[in-house]
Amino acid sequence: MTLTAKTVTRHLPAYQELYRLYLRAFPKAERVPWSWLMIKARSPRARFTAYFDSEELVGFTYLITGAKVNYLMYLAVNDQVRSKGYGSQILACLTAAYPKRELVLEIEHPDKNAENAPQRMARLRFYLRNHFHQTSHLFEDGPTTYQLLATDPQIDPAVIYKHHFRWFAWPLGWLYPAPKPIE
Numbered sequence: 001m002t003l004t005a006k007t008v009t010r011h012l013p014a015y016q017e018l019y020r021l022y023l024r025a026f027p028k029a030e031r032v033p034w035s036w037l038m039i040k041a042r043s044p045r046a047r048f049t050a051y052f053d054s055e056e057l058v059g060f061t062y063l064i065t066g067a068k069v070n071y072l073m074y075l076a077v078n079d080q081v082r083s084k085g086y087g088s089q090i091l092a093c094l095t096a097a098y099p100k101r102e103l104v105l106e107i108e109h110p111d112k113n114a115e116n117a118p119q120r121m122a123r124l125r126f127y128l129r130n131h132f133h134q135t136s137h138l139f140e141d142g143p144t145t146y147q148l149l150a151t152d153p154q155i156d157p158a159v160i161y162k163h164h165f166r167w168f169a170w171p172l173g174w175l176y177p178a179p180k181p182i183e
Contacts, residue, residue: 026076135153
């Protein structure tokens with residue numbers, strides 16, 4: 001099983017399938033408007049990538065790049081092919097593409113009392129198996145608390161929030177405000 005990576009554009013044959021996967025994979029509160037993702041993906045700082053096994057769509061990533069740290073904003077694996085190792089392969093592709101850059105992402109805080117606690121714990125275990133570390137950095141975005149995970153456990157969250165989010169939200173900061181750190 002070898003993955004092929006393709007840049008997401010409106011001309012990609014799987015474009016509508018990618019959009020439907022985005023809607024299935026992320027709750028409404030976590031979704032940035034698709035049109036904004038596509039606009040920002042025109043910049044060299046954003047990498048919107050679809051992954052295929054032969055011609056079958058297996059997932060996508062939305063990555064915001066930086067000089068030393070890349071922020072993985074979205075990773076989705078097609079629900080029709082989950083638990084076959086594709087998520088790990090996609091992360092390996094990202095690591096290989098940017099070997100000198102740390103990778104950070106946020107997950108819902110693994111709260112054992114949350115309604116979706118088993119899903120949160122499974123997601124955490126997946127990332128820990130794939131060389132991420134839990135950090136002590138928690139952030140609120142609306143009613144949800146997120147935890148920062150990173151390939152470098154000593155990561156400075158200011159790098160992500162001052163550089164990556166500011167870039168992503170510009171010039172419409174009200175559209176996608178940065179999460180608030182929990183002290």
